[in-house]
Amino acid sequence: MDCIFCRIVAGNIPCYRVAENDDSLAFLDIEPAAKGHVLVIPKQHSENLLDTKPDTLALVAQMVHHVAHQIDVTLEPDGINILQNNRPAAGQVVMHYHVHLIPRWNDDNVMKAWRPKLATKLDLNEIAAQLRAAAG
């Protein structure tokens, strides 16, 4: 088994477990962006959002909700970012679908908002039409 997260699920590699049920596992990121940075993964392997079954995504979303409450009552952050990266261009490092929960405190500078790119009405109309056409 080459996937480090599958090995964690199998118990072959230890983790700092936060929560677990039949379908998903939550554990601390060992290279955290902030105190209390948690990863939530489905136990069944998939590489990213695109190849994960919709039912699995729904179960992971509910575990993310549960863990967000754990973080909120325990660490009392000022906010929480939920981030999920698909493919290396988006910052994905481990190729097993995972969701980051990153507690935030005011002025911590952990993540910056992007600078919006100028979008003309024409651009937006064109892109929306293209995407709608792919709805299948």
Added chain:
Amino acid sequence: MDCIFCRIVAGNIPCYRVAENDDSLAFLDIEPAAKGHVLVIPKQHSENLLDTKPDTLALVAQMVHHVAHQIDVTLEPDGINILQNNRPAAGQVVMHYHVHLIPRWNDDNVMKAWRPKLATKLDLNEIAAQLRAAAG
């Protein structure tokens, strides 16, 4: 109705619609981080992840999956970030639960990975134990 996203759902403010079903709506962010930056929202108002019903989160997750495929086949990005901000400290601007889908291309510099903070084993053990205790 003060919430701008509820007004979009009600049809009182136009949007660049990408996809829609009974429960959720996907439309272009008019201040995009990148070409094809989409927001997915539940039609029923909630403020953030913490006060959104688990069933609603599951439905939104499935719409995010659907739109990610629309983006992937249409724009062929190198990656996609899924980002959901809770409260102003985490960058939330509109107080209606929403998920960002941000197409990424290699070396676009749209979002930077965070610099990991040093975490000792002791810290991680303590935090994991605290969070587990809040599992209820």
